[in-house]
Amino acid sequence: xxxxxxxxxxxxxxxxxxxxxxxxxxxxxxxxxxxxxxxxxxxxxxxxxxxxxxxxxxxxxxxxxxxxxxxxxxxxxxxxxxxxxxxxxxxxxxxxxxxxxxxxxxxxxxxxxxxxxxxxxxxxxxxxxxxxxxxxxxxxxxxxxxxxxxxxxxxxxxxxxxxxxxxxxxxxxxxxxxxxxxxxxxxxxxxxxxxxxxxxxxxxxxxxxxxxxxxxxxxxxxxxxxxxxxxxxxxxxxxxxxxxxxxxxxxxxxxxxxxx
Amino acid sequence: xxxxxxxxxxxxxxxxxxxxxxxxxxxxxxxxxxxxxxxxxxxxxxxxxxxxxxxxxxxxxxxxxxxxxxxxxxxxxxxxxxxxxxxxxxxxxxxxxxxxxxxxxxxxxxxxxxxxxxxxxxxxxxxxxxxxxxxxxxxxxxxxxxxxxxxxxxxxxxxxxxxxxxxxxxxxxxxxxxxxxxxxxxxxxxxxxxxxxxxxxxxxxxxxxxxxxxxxxxxxxxxxxxxxxxxxxxxxxxxxxxxxxxxxxxxxxxxxxxxxxxxxxxxxxx
Numbered sequence: 001x002x003x004x005x006x007x008x009x010x011x012x013x014x015x016x017x018x019x020x021x022x023x024x025x026x027x028x029x030x031x032x033x034x035x036x037x038x039x040x041x042x043x044x045x046x047x048x049x050x051x052x053x054x055x056x057x058x059x060x061x062x063x064x065x066x067x068x069x070x071x072x073x074x075x076x077x078x079x080x081x082x083x084x085x086x087x088x089x090x091x092x093x094x095x096x097x098x099x100x101x102x103x104x105x106x107x108x109x110x111x112x113x114x115x116x117x118x119x120x121x122x123x124x125x126x127x128x129x130x131x132x133x134x135x136x137x138x139x140x141x142x143x144x145x146x147x148x149x150x151x152x153x154x155x156x157x158x159x160x161x162x163x164x165x166x167x168x169x170x171x172x173x174x175x176x177x178x179x180x181x182x183x184x185x186x187x188x189x190x191x192x193x194x195x196x197x198x199x200x201x202x203x204x205x206x207x208x209x210x211x212x213x214x215x216x217x218x219x220x221x222x223x224x225x226x227x228x229x230x231x232x233x234x235x236x237x238x239x240x241x242x243x244x245x246x247x248x249x250x251x252x253x254x255x256x257x258x259x260x
Numbered sequence: 261x262x263x264x265x266x267x268x269x270x271x272x273x274x275x276x277x278x279x280x281x282x283x284x285x286x287x288x289x290x291x292x293x294x295x296x297x298x299x300x301x302x303x304x305x306x307x308x309x310x311x312x313x314x315x316x317x318x319x320x321x322x323x324x325x326x327x328x329x330x331x332x333x334x335x336x337x338x339x340x341x342x343x344x345x346x347x348x349x350x351x352x353x354x355x356x357x358x359x360x361x362x363x364x365x366x367x368x369x370x371x372x373x374x375x376x377x378x379x380x381x382x383x384x385x386x387x388x389x390x391x392x393x394x395x396x397x398x399x400x401x402x403x404x405x406x407x408x409x410x411x412x413x414x415x416x417x418x419x420x421x422x423x424x425x426x427x428x429x430x431x432x433x434x435x436x437x438x439x440x441x442x443x444x445x446x447x448x449x450x451x452x453x454x455x456x457x458x459x460x461x462x463x464x465x466x467x468x469x470x471x472x473x474x475x476x477x478x479x480x481x482x483x484x485x486x487x488x489x490x491x492x493x494x495x496x497x498x499x500x501x502x503x504x505x506x507x508x509x510x511x512x513x514x515x516x517x518x519x520x521x522x523x524x525x526x527x528x529x530x
Binding site for chain 2: 049051075076077078079080081082083085087088089090091093094098102103105106110113114155158159162168
């Protein structure tokens, strides 16, 4: 269970990115966060694993405060939270397997991991994670040689290799073409359902949000302005969240193909 | 021109005024150069003297044109010594420079204190020129290649740590964020998110220092730090220009060959 209690973030420049957000996300839920750029979606996601520090209030994960965690405790919290990024954030000059093994760092021991002598069981977990996203055959390929969609699946495998309780995905499909976007979103949905991992995804395409969001949270100017199911979120709701009428740019525009 | 300004459509910005920094800088540079050349306060360059004295070195030049190739076998020992000094100090210097440069970048330094301490130490290491290191170590351990190796070692640490820490400053922060998000600690982040990004540069800098060492060894040899430089200086003391030119040609060929291979190797790496 993730719990936001009056969580606020003020950036050094004075931007109030998150204003008094109170929110509960029960285990196993797939939540989609929507809002315009600058609405605070990325900040909302990053305070969960402490990549962005809170200015006020708190976020707790299973009762443990993220704000008051010391460095070691914070790494412990982060080890149970996988994260997926818009620009994939892979180490491009190294192999896919080495990238996925980054998800095992917290458990592998500093000396072992620094020397690259991962235990066979860590390599096994990484291989299984790659199998789950269907690109295990690329394990020894350099990450830079993969397509965008493949790179994002490596990003998902890296998160899975942590054996996480929670997955955070910050605009995971914003750098991908529409068909690939659906593939990646379906991967996330499948992982959420099969493994029961709470999944929190930032999206800006409304149609994607409606298809994949079990629950939709709307953000505007750092405030939580909508919280409901995907089915309830009609055009009027989105107009409210965005504070303007909707345009074609707000839609990915490609219907999800039948799941393979 | 005023007509064009008046006719500027609304919404378009006015052309910003030209910055005077560049012309002022160029003029200042010219003035300082001219003052440095003058008789009163500068080095007093006189073109007339230059032409008048031009013929004085002709007999030396004549000797340079007749290399004493019989001297070549005598150079092989010192040449090997130069090569060995260069390899050893490049290897140890680059190995030491790796952790030193991680401490000298804000991205990988564990805390501000370590960062400032490391940076300050590096400034001192780099402020001392290679020939001064050679003088210091010749005084400390005596004339010979050991002093030369130690001088080159410090020179190499300074060069590689400077270049590499600047490369570390410029890495893509994405993988670092990903490693932090996965619960990795600082050492793991440095190893897996930073090192792979800077590795090609690191290898290139290491090759480059090896090249620099071959060159620098001729200069530091003059103060007694072993290798080809020491031999070159001995021949100069005996006015054996015919022997000196053999050494110079040999150095030229070696530096050229090393540069040729190192450029090709670096190109394949990056």
